[in-house]
Amino acid sequence: MGKKNGAVLATEPVAEQQTNNNNTELKSSKKNKKNKNKHNLQTEEENTPKRKHEELNNQNDTESEKKSKKKKKHNKSDENDSGNGVEETVSASDEPITVTGKNAKDEKYAAVKTFVGSGLPDNVLECCKGFEKPSPIQSRAWPFLLDGRDLIGIAATGSGKTLAFGLPAIMHVLNKRKNKVSSKGRNPLCLMLSPTRELAQQISDVLCDAGKSCGVESICLYGGTSKGPQISALKSGIDIVIGTPGRIQDLVEMGICRLQEVSFVVLDEADRMLDMGFEQIVRSILGQTCSARQMVMFSATWPLAVHHLAQEFMDPNPVKVVVGSEDLSANHDVMQIVEVLDERLRDKRLLALLEKYHKSQKNRVLVFVLYKWETTRVEKMLQQGGWKAVSISGDKSQHERTKALSLFKNGSCPLMIATDVAARGLDIPDVEVVINFSFPLTLEDYVHRIGRTGRAGKKGVAHTFFTQANKGLSGELVNVLREAGQVVPDDLLKFGTHVKKKESKLYGAHFKEIPVDAPKSKKITFDNSDDED
Incomplete structure (x- = not known):
């Protein structure tokens, strides 16, 4: 279980050993000289566009070979492993799918x-009528979740992960309430935690729609709105609670939201939730739920804090389903254009890009900025220039955020400026272009931003401004561009391709990600020699 073995795969031929034969040595010497001349010729050609294009193609081929070799190695090692299973397949969209965990290769899974x-019964599948077949994450997660297994899911947003855990949650409620009439004042059986209000509302919309046909009721709890309607709904009885940690904790402390019967828990965007400082609140909320519970965690990365949370609250042998790669990678359906420019020229350049990408003012364009005050400034600048724009940020009230998002989604105002609050998990249909006006603080946020376009098999464009202030992230950005087969501009390469070591606030630069199946730490004691006579 956990990460793949970090085996080093040799991609260059190993030098042949010399023999005692003088003629062989002479031939080897000539061959080396010839190779040296050839190497010099290659070095001269390195900077040509043709050479760079070939390197990009060769690099993609080499990465495919590495993945193929790793896959063979896993399959070979599994022959001698009867306890834990590792299964690798390829989805219809050519995305690799890795399933690890105890008995993962059993036929029932x-x-x-x-x-x-x-x-699943017909009334539960009613919400899936518009789809041809289950998405990769759904097809692999459902067998485990419907069997009551704890699961860790790693899949890109827009992959159908909400229904991947949503339908098993509905089945969990139906099985628990079997042959029982829905009673007023019933306590919830399922809990779903989300880092942001918008993502919580999106999950709620999907679950409310899916639960209509089978009588399963959901409620969304988040701050920024009145507690009155939320309290009334909880008192009338609810099956599934979806929400942000802060508001749920408030209602738990008031004695209104009773979680003691919750036996199915989902943490969506778990890494983001902990990044935002919710760890203690999440721990407190989970401590209120039933001790015999089924846990589901979706997380883009697997840092130490998330690992500890899983180790504390999940089964010792959870199943891990990875669709795509655990390594940071962007959606390949998105054309990434990176433009290196002076920070003072961004306003002028943004207006020019809108003339190019949004001339009709009918297609959806999403502009990302880094800070809350930037949303107001850029929104006013565009409005003064005759563009119809809305914005969302943490400074806006929940009513204003919901209204702006609604106007953007229904096409009334298809140009929106947003901070990263809109990047995580939101499913906004038919966003044709994403413009990164300000580069984000991490490449994870960059990948999530550009993932707002190119969804559900459609193509999209992401145009990014990169300035001198962002040079520390150039190496990681180059890697993301190359992995997706995108053009890497020469101006970006001038900043260097060095990738900084991942750091932890607690452990510094020596921090590394912990595999899911890492053993728990053990306390070692020694006899005290000072006590000897």
């Missing part, structure tokens, strides 16, 4: 290829 094959 085989991928679900059709909705009928999932074994």
